Amino acid sequence: MKVLLLGGTGEARELAAQLVANGIDVTSSLAGRTKDLRLPDGAVRVGGFGGVTGLTEWLQSHPVDAVVDATHPFAATMTEHAVTATREADVPLLVLRRPGWSATPGDDWHWVDTAAAAAELLPSIGGRVFLTIGRQGLETFASTGLWTLARCVDPPEPAPTWCTLLLDRGPYDVAAELELLGRHRIDVLVTKDSGGPQTEAKLTAARELQLPVVLIHRPAAPLGVPVVETAAAATSWLQAL
Incomplete structure (x- = not known):
């Protein structure tokens, strides 16, 4: 199995480590906007794709079995591009989003x-x-x-x-x-x-x-795309796929 992991978060690094440990070929894509990047396990590419067209072309020239969007919960544009590009390239997409915060008494x-x-x-x-x-x-x-x-x-x-x-x-x-x-x-x-x-x-x-x-408020999750909250759940989804 080959997976493109849109990363840059702690959950993405955790998922990359799990996939490598399970023998899954993962390439993590990092936007490169942050200095002193914390590199994940597995292969890494740094830099944007060039919008929906660039990501679609990358998926067509680098065949993968699935894409996991584990970008920041507020990276709405990247998520929108991932949804459109994976549909164009006919590649399954999973969104990994850590849960938001909830108020407690005293807040x-x-x-x-x-x-x-x-x-x-x-x-x-x-x-x-x-x-x-x-x-x-x-x-x-x-x-x-x-x-x-x-x-x-x-x-x-x-x-x-x-x-x-x-x-x-x-x-x-x-x-x-x-x-x-x-x-x-x-x-x-x-x-x-x-x-x-x-x-x-x-x-x-x-x-x-x-x-x-x-x-x-964070942007809403994309419609029609499976969403999980943990790296372990994402690993399970990929293994089932």
Whole structure:
């Protein structure tokens, strides 16, 4: 069996390791937008395909038995391309998405559909913002006029001048997040519903400090495509296939 794994997430690296251990020929495709990439087991290609046409042509010239989309839950464009290209190339597609976060007692969560909606809501609930949405879409929050600490893995280009930029990579722990929120006197957190344990500590810290959290809904999963939440489930699906 040969599998194309659209990766870049921890779940994708976990799945690649499982597939290699089970003797499945896997090629992981990484967008290459992040510096110091954590390479998975098996073969790796880095760089985009060139849209739907490029991915379709790649699948036609590199025959595989299945494609697994294990990209970030907010990588909606890549998922859309995968759905269209695999249908064109007549290749089975599986989507691997870790589950989103769920509120627990003590949480003060405000759900919105877009970054623009989050920016519009912010002035009514806080004045010092901890923004953890990644480097894409930061400028949406420049117009709020609020003091903002923006945390990213890699520096945005061009570098923002309207906020304080913190470059850091997870996983994060609750103690460090509490210290960070206290030191900067943060009174509202903004994040995407990425899910997973690597960046969940900020939500725990916000809960302990009784801070409001603005969460951006993740894009809906594609219709007509099987979706699993763990690497083990993806491995089982591929083995059954």
